Amino acid sequence: xxxxxxxxxxxxxxxxxxxxxxxxxxxxxxxxxxxxxxxxxxxxxxxxxxxxxxxxxxxxxxxxxxxxxxxxxxxxxxxxxxxxxxxxxxxxxxxxxxxxxxxxxxxxxxxxxxxxxxxxxxxxxxxxxxxxxxxxxxxxxxxxxxxxxxxxxxxxxxxxxxxxxxxxxxxxxxxxxxxxxxxxxxxxxxxxxxxxxxxxxxxxxxxxxxxxxxxxxxxxxxxxxxxxxxxxxxxxxxxxxxxxxxxxxxxxxxxxxxxxxxxxxxxxxxxxxxxxxxxxxxxxxxxxxxxxxx
Numbered sequence: 617x618x619x620x621x622x623x624x625x626x627x628x629x630x631x632x633x634x635x636x637x638x639x640x641x642x643x644x645x646x647x648x649x650x651x652x653x654x655x656x657x658x659x660x661x662x663x664x665x666x667x668x669x670x671x672x673x674x675x676x677x678x679x680x681x682x683x684x685x686x687x688x689x690x691x692x693x694x695x696x697x698x699x700x701x702x703x704x705x706x707x708x709x710x711x712x713x714x715x716x717x718x719x720x721x722x723x724x725x726x727x728x729x730x731x732x733x734x735x736x737x738x739x740x741x742x743x744x745x746x747x748x749x750x751x752x753x754x755x756x757x758x759x760x761x762x763x764x765x766x767x768x769x770x771x772x773x774x775x776x777x778x779x780x781x782x783x784x785x786x787x788x789x790x791x792x793x794x795x796x797x798x799x800x801x802x803x804x805x806x807x808x809x810x811x812x813x814x815x816x817x818x819x820x821x822x823x824x825x826x827x828x829x830x831x832x833x834x835x836x837x838x839x840x841x842x843x844x845x846x847x848x849x850x851x852x853x854x855x856x857x858x859x860x861x862x863x864x865x866x867x868x869x870x871x872x873x874x875x876x877x878x879x880x881x882x883x884x885x886x887x888x889x890x891x892x893x894x895x896x897x898x899x900x901x902x903x904x905x906x907x908x909x910x
Contacts, residue, residue: 620835676693776789817834824868854904874898
């Protein structure tokens with residue numbers, strides 16, 4: 617079962633933008649030790665738009681090798697070209713990924729029928745569990761609940777990462793889809809209520825920074841312990857907010873560097889966290905004891 621706290625893992629890079637494979641290994645081990653329930657390799661947080669196809673597949677391969685079956689590895693293999701998405705997904709399957717995360721095609725603004733046909737073609741071409749990914753704030757196109765419900769009846773389309781942050785939308789998807797369809801939050805600030813509503817977990821940016829706390833929050837919410845869930849969520853809300861003071865993954869990469877878990881690398885057109893962004897994120901991390909006050 618794909619559930620719980622699933623980290624949308626950053627791709628650690630040296631200052632020159634080259635991938636730091638040793639740090640990647642270290643991050644994976646840290647997450648497993650900290651209770652993370654699954655890893656998304658090369659999603660948005662992993663800077664998928666600026667990794668070459670070769671790098672993209674090498675990160676998936678390395679993640680699968682280091683995880684070694686201990687938790688699920690979900691490969692980010694979506695694209696705005698159906699043929700490219702099929703190629704990446706087929707490659708991820710051959711590399712041992714447990715599932716594929718398929719983002720709504722971006723920029724070219726497909727219709728709802730186009731979205732249906734796109735994901736159907738991928739599912740029919742590659743025999744791997746597929747998790748849809750709806751994030752209209754980045755893709756422009758918004759996959760509506762009725763389209764999700766149509767896709768949910770394709771056997772290897774097993775769930776969706778719903779990142780609108782709209783709990784009403786989450787309820788609509790829950791109501792429209794089969795009971796065994798996996799609904800995952802893609803929005804940390806609303807993830808606690810999302811899981812209490814009936815979601816199975818959270819594909820999380822915040823989990824990069826505090827994997828143990830996100831694991832505890834998701835476990836409490838899945839157990840239906842609303843009081844404990846909201847207590848943990850209240851503690852994490854300032855961090856959730858601060859990690860989005862600039863577009864993801866700019867703040868989280870700075871946070872990981874400040875914690876000594878990665879170097880400073882980030883690839884253009886993304887730029888390092890601004891002084892203003894740092895002035896918002898740094899105090900939150902200090903208050904939580906994640907970095908020193910020096």
